């Protein structure tokens with residue numbers, strides 16, 4: 001997909017197409033539309049990252065709170081966004097053994113109880129073993145370090161979602 005096509009999109013289309021590159025945060029996409037023209041997709045990604053970095057810590061925590069739990073109740077009820085459903089399924093979060101599922105539920109609850117936001121990790125850059133290990137280790141971090149780490153993972157998820165969109169039929173037909 002040519003960046004000139006992206007730059008020509010009215011904001012309604014821009015938000016429809018790119019609105020979930022940060023999970024359930026279309027406001028970010030709507031805000032960066034004003035930064036057009038982008039010289040490349042990397043420049044669009046950079047504008048999103050700058051917007052996130054400029055938020056107060058409460059805003060960054062808000063972004064984390066928009067993320068569903070990994071292997072949580074929404075995965076099983078089919079209530080996730082399409083992107084999240086794909087990412088979680090691809091890494092086998094829907095097919096955990098009962099021991100893995102209960103370990104994940106226990107650690108997710110412990111993490112949320114400690115920090116007040118959910119554990120976020122870029123599922124597509126991990127597998128279920130590394131996700132469980134990271135979840136267990138990151139429960140021991142300080143809150144500020146975890147906020148920063150979670151946001152770094154949000155940016156990785158965003159990058160992969162942007163790349164996926166530029167290759168997808170939806171955007172190639174624009």
Ligand SMILES: NC(=O)N[C@H]1NC(=O)NC1=O
Nearest residue numbers: 068084087120121122123
């Ligand atoms: N909680 C969490 O990390 N959620 C996610 N990670 C990811 O790659 N997709 C998600 O929905």
